[in-house]
Amino acid sequence: MTEVVEQHPFAKYLREAMMPHIWCTGCGNGIILNAFVHALDELQIDLDKLVVVSGIGCIGRTAGYTNVDSFHTTHGRPIAFATGVKLANPELEVVVISGDGDLFAIGGNHFIHAARRNIGIKVICANNFNYGMTGGQFGPTTPLKASTPTTPYGNIEHPFNLVHLAAASGATYVARWTTLHVRMLTASIKKLLQRKGFSFIEVVSQCPEIFGRRNKMRTALEMMEWFKKAAVIANFSDPAKAEITPEKIVVGEFLDLEKPTFEELLREKMNEISKENGE
Amino acid sequence: MKSAVEQKILALNGDEAVAYAVKQSDVDVVAAYPITPQTIIVERFSEYVANGEVETAFVCTESEHSALTACLAASLAGARTFTASASAGLALMHEILFVTSGCRAPVVMAIANRALSAPINIHGDQSDTMAQRDSGWIQIYAENAQEVYDSIIQAFRIAEHPDVLLPTIVGLDGFTLSHSVENVNALPDEEVKKFVGTRRFPNALTHEGKTAPLKLDPDYPMTLGPLAFPNYYFEFKRQQEEAMKNALSVIKQVHDEYARISGRRYGDGLLEPYKLEDAEIAIVCVGSTAGTVKTVIDDLRTEGVKAGLLRIRTFRPLPVQGIREALEHVKAVAVMDRSMSFGGQGGAVFHEVRHALYDSSKHPLTVNYIYGLGGRDTSPSQIREIYTDLQEIVKKNRVEEPVKYVGLRE
Ligand SMILES: Cc1ncc(C[n+]2csc(CCOP(=O)(O)OP(=O)(O)O)c2C)c(N)n1
Ligand SMILES: [Mg+2]
Numbered sequence: 001m002t003e004v005v006e007q008h009p010f011a012k013y014l015r016e017a018m019m020p021h022i023w024c025t026g027c028g029n030g031i032i033l034n035a036f037v038h039a040l041d042e043l044q045i046d047l048d049k050l051v052v053v054s055g056i057g058c059i060g061r062t063a064g065y066t067n068v069d070s071f072h073t074t075h076g077r078p079i080a081f082a083t084g085v086k087l088a089n090p091e092l093e094v095v096v097i098s099g100d101g102d103l104f105a106i107g108g109n110h111f112i113h114a115a116r117r118n119i120g121i122k123v124i125c126a127n128n129f130n131y132g133m134t135g136g137q138f139g140p141t142t143p144l145k146a147s148t149p150t151t152p153y154g155n156i157e158h159p160f161n162l163v164h165l166a167a168a169s170g171a172t173y174v175a176r177w178t179t180l181h182v183r184m185l186t187a188s189i190k191k192l193l194q195r196k197g198f199s200f201i202e203v204v205s206q207c208p209e210i211f212g213r214r215n216k217m218r219t220a221l222e223m224m225e226w227f228k229k230a231a232v233i234a235n236f237s238d239p240a241k242a243e244i245t246p247e248k249i250v251v252g253e254f255l256d257l258e259k260p261t262f263e264e265l266l267r268e269k270m271n272e273i274s275k276e277n278g279e
Numbered sequence: 280m281k282s283a284v285e286q287k288i289l290a291l292n293g294d295e296a297v298a299y300a301v302k303q304s305d306v307d308v309v310a311a312y313p314i315t316p317q318t319i320i321v322e323r324f325s326e327y328v329a330n331g332e333v334e335t336a337f338v339c340t341e342s343e344h345s346a347l348t349a350c351l352a353a354s355l356a357g358a359r360t361f362t363a364s365a366s367a368g369l370a371l372m373h374e375i376l377f378v379t380s381g382c383r384a385p386v387v388m389a390i391a392n393r394a395l396s397a398p399i400n401i402h403g404d405q406s407d408t409m410a411q412r413d414s415g416w417i418q419i420y421a422e423n424a425q426e427v428y429d430s431i432i433q434a435f436r437i438a439e440h441p442d443v444l445l446p447t448i449v450g451l452d453g454f455t456l457s458h459s460v461e462n463v464n465a466l467p468d469e470e471v472k473k474f475v476g477t478r479r480f481p482n483a484l485t486h487e488g489k490t491a492p493l494k495l496d497p498d499y500p501m502t503l504g505p506l507a508f509p510n511y512y513f514e515f516k517r518q519q520e521e522a523m524k525n526a527l528s529v530i531k532q533v534h535d536e537y538a539r540i541s542g543r544r545y546g547d548g549l550l551e552p553y554k555l556e557d558a559e560i561a562i563v564c565v566g567s568t569a570g571t572v573k574t575v576i577d578d579l580r581t582e583g584v585k586a587g588l589l590r591i592r593t594f595r596p597l598p599v600q601g602i603r604e605a606l607e608h609v610k611a612v613a614v615m616d617r618s619m620s621f622g623g624q625g626g627a628v629f630h631e632v633r634h635a636l637y638d639s640s641k642h643p644l645t646v647n648y649i650y651g652l653g654g655r656d657t658s659p660s661q662i663r664e665i666y667t668d669l670q671e672i673v674k675k676n677r678v679e680e681p682v683k684y685v686g687l688r689e
Contacts (some may be wrong), residue, residue, distance in 0.1 A: 056399070074367050074396055075314075078341065100325075106312070106371075107339035125457040134313040139343060150313075150339050203378050278291065 012047075013037045015067045022061055026220030028179040028205030029059050032126050033066075035182055036097065041187035045265060051085050051094045053078040055102035057133045059126035059205075062097040076107030079114045082121045090120070090263040093193065100127040100141040104160055108140070115169035118197045119262040124189070125200070128207035133164050134208035143244060147214040161203045164239040172197035174239060174255040178204040178227040181251060187255065197261045205247060282542030285685035286464040292317035293456035296424045296463050297389045297449070299361065300325045303471035307358035310338040310349035314368040315401045316453040321363060322573075335366050343368040343423020347375040347386070355382035355503050357494040359435060359478055362386065365453060366393035369407045373414070379446045380415025380519060383493075385478075386446040387439035388416075391457040392566070392617075394653045403453030405566065406618040409627045415519050416527055417447040418595040422545075422567045424461040427451045430545055432471055435535045441481045442525040452567040452617075454654065470540060505626060518612040523596040530593055549592040549598040552605050554580060558587025560669035561606060563632050564615040565591050568650070568657060581619040587664050591628065602635035611644040611669045611678075615685075617651045625649075630636045646678050650685035661685050 015039070023029045040050070054063035058077035063070040073081045078096045086094045096103075103111050103125050110174060114121060129138045130148055138148040138155050140161065145154040166174045173195045177185040188228050192199040206212060206223035217223045227249060234242070235252040242250035260268075291299060297320045301309070309328075311321045328337040336353075340346040341363050364372065366378040369390055379386055390408050395401040408418055417437060421427040430449045440445040451457055465476075465600040480492035483501065491499030507515055527549065534548025545551050553573050555561060562572050564610050591598075606612055614633075616626025623630065625647035632673040633645050648665055651657045665685070672678055 012684060071401060104342075108341065131313055134318050137318075137322075137340065150325045152326065252314050 010041060010142070011204050013040060013067055014065055018064050021065060023058060024209040026127065026206065026208045028203070028207065028220075029062070029126055030058070030181060031179040032097070032124065032185075032205060033062055035186040036124065036189055038186045039193060042186070043190055043193055044070050047095065049092055049234040051082075051092050053082045053085070053094065053096045055098040055107060057099035057102050057129075057131070059097060059099045060102060060133070066118055074106070076102055077110065078102065079092045079107060079110035079121065079123065083110075083114060086119055086121050086263065087266075088265075094121045095193070096121060096123045098123075098125060100125055100129065100133070100162075101139040101243075104140045104162065104165075112165070112169040114169040115166055116199070117262040118170055118172060118259055120196050120198065122192045122195075122199045123201070124192070125202050126205045127162065127202050128205045128211055130207060130211045132207055132210050136207075136214070143246075144234075148211070159244070161202075161239070161242060161244070163242050166200040167239040168195060169256050170198065171200045171255065172257050172259055173199035175253040176202040176204065176233055176242065176251050177198075178249060178251060179206060180224050180231065182225040184251075191253075191256070195256075197259060204244065204251075281541050282464075284467060284470050285303055286466055286541070287405065289465050291424055291428070291463045292319065292458050292460045292580070292603070293421070293424045293427045293451045294391060295323050296428040297431055297451070298323035298327070299463075300428045300463060300471075301361050302333050303431055303466070304361075304435050304475045305359060305477075306335050306361045307331070307471050308336045308338070308350065308353035308360045308664070309362065310340050310346045310353070311362050312340050312343045312346045313363070314365050316393060316403070316457040317363045317365040317368070318650065319457065320389055320391070320535075322631050324658065337597050343371045344375060345441060347372040347379065349387075350386045351379045351384050354379075354386050355495050356383060357478060357480065357492075357496070359439070360384075360386045361388070363389040363391070364403075365391045366395055366407045369411060369500035370557070373411065373648050374418060374571070376411055376414040376446075378504065381515065383444040383519075383522070384446060385435075385444055386447050387431065387434045387438055389427075390448050390450050391453045392450050393453040395571050400653040401439060401453075403455050404617045404652045404654065405450065405452075406652070409618040409620075410449060411448075411555075412595055412627060413432065415445065417443075417445050417523070417530075418450060418597065419447065419530075420591070421456065421566055422452040422551075422569045422590065424456060424459070425544055426462050427456060428463050428668075429537065429541060429545075432466075432475060433530075433533050433537050435475045437526065437530055439478050440525075440529045441479055443522050443529050445482070445519070445522050445526060450566065451585050453539045455567045457463060458597070464541070464543070466541060473681045474540065474566065486660055526599060527596050535577050536674070545592050546590070547601070549593040550601045550605060552589065553588040555589055555605060557585055559585040559610045559667055560613075560673060561587040561589060562613045562615060562662070562665060563591060563628065565594060565604070565628055566617065568615060568617070571657065571659055575659050579666060584666065584670070592626070597635070599635045602632055603639050606636060606643055607639045607641050608634070609643045611646070611672045613646050613648055613665045614667055615648045615650055615665075619649060629682075637678070644676070644678050646672060647682045648683065648685050655686055657685055668675050
């Protein structure tokens, strides 16, 4: 027996009016959005309690594509915005989905401070190693020697190790996957959605049109071949050693712990003060 | 006017014209962060750097705030310095814009004019620079890619002039100029190099009682940008205003000197009138729209309508007297604003033109047209309608609606 369905079972998660999307053929952003939507569906997340926040960039379009309350902030500010949403209504699940440039160049300060406070927002970074939207200039995650429009002879700036940065800054859940690790990524997003504190997933993502073609990986397939060849799963290994090089991409979960969140401590402090004041 | 030197015709868009002019202007430091529609400027320039065509230190910072801070520092250390941005990028520089002008650091910056969020929009309007008009920067707006090229070269001379020492913005309308390819006459490299020369520094008295060029130099230690409380702050600001006044004549001088080499003039460098001497009705505008207005004027003139234009090329410092003298005799003036001053009854250009006309004994009737926000196109037929409105206004001798909107759904 076959069943006729009128609508794609995941249609409710996306805004049809915003399609077609702007992402290039072969872009990894669709895989990330797909994994996110699968995680929402598997957990049956209450969409009325979910907020998606993005900054500016190719991946930033996610805020417009997901059919939930969402906000597309200015470049670099999604975490600051999400902080406000979470504090105004701690019951909401607030997820930031944004780019490596947005979260770690222009908005880098917000990331380390949100992690330090352990505010319960969830951050998914699409790391495509460049500023995709503005034409592929190098940014804070561009690997050494990589060629970009602003590093035609190869990048000489050391990139961030994002999972190390997140762990050192105070995040309580930290993972890295590539777009090839769809199942693990989805499982990881499910965990991220279930954790209380500041949680972070880096998704190493292919950008064949803007980044790959300048770095001898002209197609999505070639970029994913790299992920396949280089990826080494090392769960709960030292994030400081989780390198991304042409030879090796260390992926896995690096941290999963609990500590009081900022909103819990805030509530506690407020109760304590009101009690002292006899209210 | 004839050119004194042979020039090369290049097919460049406005952004490329900026990059080319910067390449020829012997710039020491460029620091920038990419943003549409400015990106091409920095990309082209980084190619020049990579090809060894310039001896410029090129710094890709992690935001515009850092880009301008790096330029400020380089400029204070004596370097010739350039950056470029647009929209949110310029807004993010806001804090440092005031530090740069307050430190009298002659940084030159190209702005590919673009709308501000929210809602998000990458297209052309002038909200970004108009919002920074009180930041102490000189503002020059170009009409086409040729003028973009010419203005950037002039900007270094203006900004670095010892009587001025003010940072300078050259505005080019996003996409209309930044991304449209035109023929651009480029001067030979040596001519530009000779024209811009090397930076000159006024002398300052150091805390050790020595006289030294005003820049950071380990041989003559001095502190720049220190505290100045109620006892001194005010005097600093008054001096900036004096420098702006000086800039009015320096911009004209530099423009004249450049015209002798290039054969190109844009009015007197401050204002460019078009068929204005005998005009009865006139439009005032800033930037690329002037090109459209000129073609409409040509049509109207063949029909016997005495229409004219005053293009404001230099918006800061505002040539108040020039505006008054140029428009006094006109019966009705339509001022076009490509940005809004919410709650201010009309846009910034309108306010300033009306202000300039207040001291005239003959008060032309003035009306404001807000247009082209977020990149909305303004057609020749819409410009024609403005002139038709002006004819009505002259007939009735009265302005019924002081602020109107061009091509808006209401
Ligand atoms: C203040 C400001 N500066 C610059 C820009 C231009 N800009 C838009 S997206 C972007 C980079 C995006 O890179 P990333 O966050 O890595 O996202 P991707 O496009 O690669 O997905 C930049 C520099 C902007 N919108 N606002
Ligand atoms: Mg990116």
